Amino acid sequence: MALINKIREKSGLAVGIIAVSLILFIVGGDLLGSRSLFSGQDQSVGEIAGQKISYPEFNAKVDEARAAYEQQTGRPATEQDQVQLRDQAWNQFILDIAYQKEYDALGLKVTPEELVDMVQGNYISPAIRQTFTDPKTGVFDKNTVINYLKSLKTLPAEQQLAWANFEKNLSTDRTRTKYENLLRLTSFVTTAEAQKEYQAQNTRADAKFLLVPYYSVPDTTVKVTDSQLQEYLDKHKDEYKSFNxxxxxxxxxxxxPSKEDSTALYDQIKTLARGLATATNDSSYARMNSDIQAPLYMTLGEMPEQLKSTVGTFAPGGVYGPYKEGNTYFIYKYSGTKKDTNFTVRASHILIRAAGNDSAKAAARTKAEGILKQIQGGASFEALAQSNSADGSAQQGGDLGYFKNNNQMVKPFQDAIFSFNGTGLIPRLVETEFGFHIIKVTEAKTNTLYRISTIGKTITPSxxxxxxxxxxxxxxxxxxxxxxxxxxxxxxxxxxxxxxxxxxxxxxxxxxxxxxxxxxxxxxxxxxxxxxxxxxxxxxxxxxxxxxxxxxxxxxxATVDSFRQELTTKVRNQLKVDQIVAKLGNASGTLESIAQKYGAGALVETVPDLNLATGFLKSAGVDPVAVGKIFGLKDGKRSKPFAGDAGVLIVETTKIVPAPTVADYTVYKNQLKQNASSRTGFMINEAIRDNAKVKDRRAKFY
Structure with missing residues (x-):
């Protein structure tokens, strides 16, 4: 702001010179670099339906979106926010150009009268309701909107502009909703389609299959040439869409950080230690000089281990450290204690779960009592916790760390620990909703809080x-x-x-x-x-x-190099198919005997109760071709070897149970309609973008 005010104070020529200097400083690299305005290169950020979007035009819309965002959130937009705002601005151009052509062709629009009704009439827009609903009561009052509009002219220009943009978005969203709803109404499902869906979901099959996975043939034994890759790509160009x-x-x-950086920081922390020792307001001094914010009061359990080990030497006004943790040096000043409203304790436990019926519960109790006796007899609590406890603390020997008596633990567990004085094994089982607990208090309960001013300085490269x-x-x-x-x-x-x-x-x-x-x-x-x-x-x-x-x-x-890895896998698998089929030969006998004859790699699996809509073939996974062949065979018939997604298969249909005859397919019609309707918005967007031949060149500028 100071720079802007100074510029405003200057007269015409000075303002012009400063403005030009600032522009060259801020965007000089862009103007004189690869996208120079004077280089003759295309300065558009993209093209939509044949209309080029210039960089200044696009940037103006981004600035508009950023201003609205910052006014709404009350904070500057971060770099990540700006990435999203640029996407928002780009999508708005697509709406304004590509979508608008479709709206105009159909005569779709939102009239001024309709917009008024959306804002303050009988059919209030959901966006208006959300914006003007009282957050305390959850009640929407239309009068709040009307009063806001009456006072709009007295509000700052930024708020007036924000409201104008808000209304514009309301109109845009309503027009798009009309368009999508119109196209949804064109979705139609015939009775034949519904019948086919019903049969796919309800016809059942039992099957067996032999699978020779592609991975059973080592890749190193199958050589793939560039000419084979090119031939495959030429035949499947539609499957391989290239991109920049x-x-x-x-x-x-x-x-x-270098050794010199570490030494310099260590010297700095020693200087800060002397300052902390003599500071009259130690907590303020620590906050001003620390890279890391720490609580002023700590329980014993909240202290870092190095500091905790010196608690016995604490004296008011004493400075302790420096201690190094990772890349950070810490110093601490102790200034006394006070009592907390809650007690803190550290404990370990062994949990024996008691789920199920009474007999399972009795067995769990017996097991827990046996472990308790072993510990009382001198066995290692930690070792028994690792081998017996049924929760995540087992890996730490049952250690639960520090916790307070503020309902962090279930009540029976909490009551047992905080009624126990000192440290050691609680000589009884504690039963909770989780099971039976064997508990050892490892650090006695205390409600002492230590006043610690902390300075942490992290080593950074100079x-x-x-x-x-x-x-x-x-x-x-x-x-x-x-x-x-x-x-x-x-x-x-x-x-x-x-x-x-x-x-x-x-x-x-x-x-x-x-x-x-x-x-x-x-x-x-x-x-x-x-x-x-x-x-x-x-x-x-x-x-x-x-x-x-x-x-x-x-x-x-689209070139071979663009998709070399994918193409190599496809072609290699095709070559493996030839090897596997040749080795299978004229398959005869049971699938098991064929697999045995083939040798290592072949396996046979049975799949009961398979349906066509969601068929899953165990080791062969989801393979539509294989499932289709199973349902295309008659009972007891077998396919020839064929290439599947996971390997070469031979499928055998053992039983087909046709779907029962029904008179009404309405449920399945509605399912298909709903599925089509849920995809409408996405399919419209893809179709419009494709038809508009959208070319996005924003990456050249940002």
Whole structure:
């Protein structure tokens, strides 16, 4: 705001100079880089139904959405929020352009009179009801809306604009609802379709099948050539839709604190310790100087182990530490105690569950009593807990940690522990709804709270450390301008490990485990980046990344390399089918004898009560072709070997039970209608986007 006010104070020429300078500073890289306004490149963020959306036009709508969001939430939009707001703005363009063409063709609209009725009439919009419902009473009063509208002109311009956008969205949503409802009414289910669905759900079959899984033939024994992959792709082009993607290899240079950083922080924490010791308001001093917020009062159980071990030496005003936990140094100042309203205790237990009838309960009690006697005789409580306790604490030897008498535990359990004085084994079983408990109090109950002012300082890399890591990464990048040089330099530096990220989509924000990697993705998709090009050092979280572009796919160009892994699996399985079928030969005899003759890998399974709608074939999984063959065979008949999803199968139908004849298929008609109706919104969206030939190029700009 200070900068803006200063600009406003200046006169025309000065304002112009400052404004231009700011613009060049903020977006100069964009103006002078690969998407320069002066380079002649396409500056549209996308195209919808032949209409290009310019970057300024799109950005204006994003700014509008962000302003509305920030007014509604009362906080600035985060980077993640802005990603969602850009999606929201893009979808709004699709509604305004592609959907609107469909609305206009059908004459669909919301009249001013209808909008008034939605806001303050007889058929109030659900969005209005939600917005103006009193959160305390849950009551909606139409007069609240009317009074708000009467005062609208007196409200700030931002609120007036927000309301105008709100009303516009009401109208847009209502028009879309009309359109979707209209298309839902076109859904029709014939009696023949309903009858077919009824038979699919109610016809039953018992079957047996022989399966030779694809994995039973080692992949190494089946060679797949590029020509075979290309031939398969040519025959199945409709199944392999390409998209813009990039494949990279990369190395990382982590930015970790150095020994010098650790030493500097240790010196700082010692200085803070002296300040904490003399501070008159120790809690305020700690809050101002700590990276980590900690409670001012702690129970013994809430203390870190290193601090707890020094409780016996506590003296008012004493400073303890520094103690290192992970990458953080802690110092503590003790300032006395007070009494809590609740007691805290630490205990362990062994739970023997007692579910079921009276005899099971009696057996559980007998078992628990036997364990209690073993412990009283000197057996290890922890060992018996690990081998006998029926809850998650068994792995910790029954340890439940610290808890208070504020109903954290069920009442019988809590009463038994907090009525026990001191530490040790409670000499009786405690029964709760969960079963029988054998309990040992490991730290006596106490209601003492310790006033502890805490300063925690985390070791972070200094700017000098960051600069040094960046220098190393940039030097590697400079010396690795080709893929060959990249590979050679990796071999020289044994600390570097090459990772591969395949088929990164254009709008990706992460790459493998690298979060916030948007700049790396944008480099890979930059028009100036070619195959085998090497990036400069790109900062990604707490590391620098140097990458080499090794592959790319384009939306309109499906190649073998685009789908090599999937194609290889498909073609290899086809070749395995030929091997397996040849080995099966002219299958005869029982399925069991055929499997035995085939040898290792073949298995036979029985599937009772199978239905066509939801058929599942155990080891063969969900295989529609196999299920269809089972229902297409007559009782006692067997198929020839065929390729299924999981392997080569031979199916044998042992019994078919036809669905009973019914006169009315209304239930099944309604099921199919409902299923079709639930998909309508999605199918409309897909059809409109496809018809509008939507081209989304936002990833070039964000």
């Amino acid at each position: 993607s990039r494949t990279i290899q990369y190395v990382t240079f982590p930015v970790a 700017q000098a450390t960051r600069d040094e890591v960046y220098r190393k990464a940039e030097q590697f990048a400079t010396e690795s301008q080709t893929k060959e040089a990249f590979d050679e330099n990796v071999k020289k530096d044994k600390s570097l490990v090459v990772a591969t990220a395949e088929r990164i989509p254009e709008n990706a924000t992460s790459v493998n485990a690298l979060g916030n990697a948007r700049e790396l993705v944008r480099w890979a998709f930059n028009d100036d980046t070619d195959i085998n090009d090497v990036s400069s050092a790109v900062e990604v979280d707490d590391q620098y990344v140097v990458a080499v572009l090794t592959g790319e796919t384009e939306e309109d160009q």
